[in-house]
Amino acid sequence: xxxxxxxxxxxxxxxxxxxxGGGQVGERKVLSLLSCGAGVSLISRELTPYLRGEVEAGRIxxxxxxxxxxxxxxxxxxxxxxxxxxxxxxxGREARERGLLCNIVDDPQKCNxxxxxxxxxxxxxxxVSTAGKSPAMAKKIRQDLEKSFPESYGLYLxxxxxxxxxxxxxxxxxKENQRIFEALIHSPLLAWLEAGTLDPIYDLLDxxxxxxxxxxxxxxxxxPLFSSGE
Numbered sequence: 001x002x003x004x005x006x007x008x009x010x011x012x013x014x015x016x017x018x019x020x021g022g023g024q025v026g027e028r029k030v031l032s033l034l035s036c037g038a039g040v041s042l043i044s045r046e047l048t049p050y051l052r053g054e055v056e057a058g059r060i061x062x063x064x065x066x067x068x069x070x071x072x073x074x075x076x077x078x079x080x081x082x083x084x085x086x087x088x089x090x091x092g093r094e095a096r097e098r099g100l101l102c103n104i105v106d107d108p109q110k111c112n113x114x115x116x117x118x119x120x121x122x123x124x125x126x127x128v129s130t131a132g133k134s135p136a137m138a139k140k141i142r143q144d145l146e147k148s149f150p151e152s153y154g155l156y157l158x159x160x161x162x163x164x165x166x167x168x169x170x171x172x173x174x175k176e177n178q179r180i181f182e183a184l185i186h187s188p189l190l191a192w193l194e195a196g197t198l199d200p201i202y203d204l205l206d207x208x209x210x211x212x213x214x215x216x217x218x219x220x221x222x223x224p225l226f227s228s229g230e
Contacts, residue, residue, distance in 0.1 A: 004131050005114060010101075013037035016074050020067050020091055021081030022047040025105055029079045030060060032115075041075075043067050044082075069094050077101040080110075108132035117142040122154025123161070152194045155225055159193065160184060162221045163205070166213075180208050198222065 015038050019029050022044025030051060033040045040060040042051065047062070055062045063071055067087060072078065078100050080091040085107075092110035095102035104110040108131075116127035117138040126145055128138045163184065167177055184204075192200045201222060206212035 005129065014039055015076045017077040018071065018075045019079045019081060022051050024048060026081040027051055029081055034059065043071060067091060072098055072100060075100055080104040119145050119149060121149055121151060122157055124153050124157050152190065156190045156193055159222065159225055183208055
């Protein structure tokens with residue numbers, strides 16, 4: 001089986017992105033782009049109260065009320081979120097002709113990428129796509145995953161990342177690093193984090209190293225995580 005879409009995560013920090021359409025759908029697209037640190041420009045005759053507030057605060061740029069091809073200049077990614085099918089078709093065609101990433105909401109045939117249903121827990125992102133065949137199913141699967149991956153996974157992943165950074169600095173053999181990482185993810189670490197019990201976490205970490213680092217080194221990683229979660 002050949003996949004139609006190539007799954008990829010884009011780094012959009014400070015990247016110029018354009019949303020055409022300032023209704024509720026456009027608002028959701030702007031929110032998503034801003035959460036990734038993108039530089040967002042907007043074209044729309046009307047704006048939701050949220051979008052107007054973002055424009056007034058200088059967090060997004062309102063280019064114009066009406067779309068013109070010239071507004072594609074300098075853009076990396078374009079999202080068409082209007083209720084005008086003819087306009088959406090023009091946006092999609094002109095963006096693709098320029099080699100831009102383009103998504104036309106609810107019309108996969110006019111896109112060169114589609115947006116999955118996302119579950120986020122801190123730096124953990126799980127994307128669900130049905131290749132545009134059933135967005136409702138993608139949403140349902142994402143909602144089911146929410147039960148298996150509670151908010152605590154964000155803290156869990158942050159701790160694993162901090163430990164990994166520390167371990168890699170020690171320049172141990174790759175096989176030894178793998179042993180440590182595997183032991184961590186197969187331990188009750190997540191349950192201890194959810195319960196807020198620190199002693200078992202320290203004991204586990206001590207058991208994985210010979211000799212174990214000073215407790216103060218672990219505390220410098222663990223304590224701030226619990227403080228930020230309070």
